[in-house]
Amino acid sequence: MKRNILAFMAVMLMLCMSAQTSQAQLKRFSIGPYVEAGFPTGDFSTTHNPGFGVGLGADVKLIAGLTAVGSVGFDYFKGKTIDNGNTKIASAKVIPVRLGLRYQLISILYVKVEGGTANFTGDYNNGTGALVAPGLGIRLLGLDVEGKYEAWFKDGTHGFFGLKAGYNF
Template identity: 75%
Template sequence: MKKVFQALAAFLLIICVSAQSSQAQLKRFSIGPFVEAGFPTGDFSNTHKTGYGIGLGADIKLVAGLTAVGSIGFMYFGGKTINNGGNPYDVPSAKVIPIRLGLRYKLFSILYAKVEGGTAQFTGDYNNGVGALVAPGIGIRLLGLDVEGKYEAWFKDGTQAFWGLKAGYNF
């Protein structure tokens, strides 16, 4: 997984350098940091608290209204203490590195719809390994400010899902 992460980082760096030098005037490419909060649903809400994350996102305009998007981040969901018939036990925290790729479609003016897919690298004691993810969302982008509401599901040994709020700024 480390090689995949390094390859993705190198790919994003190459895109950043080439897009900034060759198309800076067209503003077809943007990159920027984001923060997000995740509110677990289903069984995931029984075992984990509200999650928080940070990351870096990038996008490239393709044709009128359609944009290719990608991001890499880190999400942390604290584990809860579960009382199972008088025997309490602690659920380990979920530490996840999601790598997302997808498409965003501008519905009108500042409103967009987005769908992303990718991988979720679980680290630490909770569900260690790689799983798939899907994340549809809807958001508003005004100048460089981007605010999105989404539903994200990770698939590895079951489904870990959450409703999320994401805010970022693209340069």
């Protein structure tokens, strides 16, 4: 898990340095923080409350309208007490590492699909699973707001609808 995160950070750092030196005026690379709110669906909603996430995202423009995107973050969903108060579910603490593509439909509207790994930490479902996250958003100057559905696949599906807001420099 640490190796994946370090490799991602190293690649983003190299892209940042090369993009700034070679294409500084064209702004082909951007990086910035984001926050998100998540609303569990399906079986995940019966065991967990709505959650939140924070992280760092980056993107590199490829060709007209197409951009490579990536992010690493931390998501937290508090566990519920179920079965008439007899069973307490552990909170889900997840480190998602995502890579994907974004396509600009019109001037500020885009669609995006990301895939990657969901690294579960703590007492709930410890280990690594896969993830997929399609979304639709708007980007105006550096402000990025996206609605998405994200699913983590490890011992079943842990899905949620999310609202993500970030700012890219």
